[in-house]
Amino acid sequence: MTPAAAPMLEADRLALQVGERWLCCEFSLTLKGGECLVLLGPNGAGKTTLLHTLAGLREPSVGSVLLGGLPYAAWRATEAARFRGLLAQQQPDHFSSTVLETVLVGRHPYLGRWGWEGPEDERIARAALADVGLADMAGRDILTLSGGERQRVAVAALLAQAPQLLLLDEPTNHLDLHYQIAVLDLIRGLADAGRGVVMVLHDINLAARYADQIILLDGRGGVRAGARDEVLQAALLSEAFGHPLRRHVLDGRVNFIPD
Numbered sequence: 001m002t003p004a005a006a007p008m009l010e011a012d013r014l015a016l017q018v019g020e021r022w023l024c025c026e027f028s029l030t031l032k033g034g035e036c037l038v039l040l041g042p043n044g045a046g047k048t049t050l051l052h053t054l055a056g057l058r059e060p061s062v063g064s065v066l067l068g069g070l071p072y073a074a075w076r077a078t079e080a081a082r083f084r085g086l087l088a089q090q091q092p093d094h095f096s097s098t099v100l101e102t103v104l105v106g107r108h109p110y111l112g113r114w115g116w117e118g119p120e121d122e123r124i125a126r127a128a129l130a131d132v133g134l135a136d137m138a139g140r141d142i143l144t145l146s147g148g149e150r151q152r153v154a155v156a157a158l159l160a161q162a163p164q165l166l167l168l169d170e171p172t173n174h175l176d177l178h179y180q181i182a183v184l185d186l187i188r189g190l191a192d193a194g195r196g197v198v199m200v201l202h203d204i205n206l207a208a209r210y211a212d213q214i215i216l217l218d219g220r221g222g223v224r225a226g227a228r229d230e231v232l233q234a235a236l237l238s239e240a241f242g243h244p245l246r247r248h249v250l251d252g253r254v255n256f257i258p259d
């Protein structure tokens, strides 16, 4: 249903306001399959609000968002849920359920009229659990997991949803160093295979490692959007984060170290 060859995601002259405060002034972006966009900025700058706007969960204050060339209003909810998926910042668990049942929620956009998951859905969910190193935990109660295990279950649910465009709010939340890299390698691999990725990260060095494009919000309404190396400059980052940073290249890899 999407226009052939349309970018996965476009934002045209977007600006966001909460209450009286402008989070970001007008900017535009285009994300194609194969690309990874990282949203950076200090606490409260508006990264989650922007991600939710790009996910179609809230209207832009100014400008427009197109998913696969179409406004969200033109999408049926189930088709949009097959095309784009969101990893939220928090995973509220109100009731007991197994890890496998939780991952199977990612299959809901594909279920038939009666809403039953089939063997193929279960195979996909188990494969997603294996991808995040949790193959042995399928039967565990979700309420018994550690923070990092719960986060990997949430990533597995998004993998099971198999959207073309993945929108992730702090996917490394609660993850130890090994799993930060493992999960971001997995996500980068999906981009390299043709999916689109937009993610909020707090770690500038992980952004430098995985992003093709960056949007840097400075918390005062200022926005820098562009290719990774255009935006990841010590002066721009120091200004946005309100702390001096220095750029170093270690073994060919760019790193920013706070003074």
Ligand SMILES: Nc1ncnc2c1ncn2[C@@H]1O[C@H](COP(=O)(O)OP(=O)(O)OP(=O)(O)O)[C@@H](O)[C@H]1O
Residues within 6 Å of the ligand: 018, 019, 023, 041, 042, 043, 044, 045, 046, 047, 048, 049, 050
């Ligand atoms: N409904 C609302 N009413 C009032 N203020 C809001 C509302 N929603 C968000 N905000 C404010 O908008 C700002 C941006 O919030 P947002 O969650 O997008 O920031 P963030 O960059 O993701 O922050 P963090 O890094 O702390 O997760 C914050 O100051 C927040 O308090």
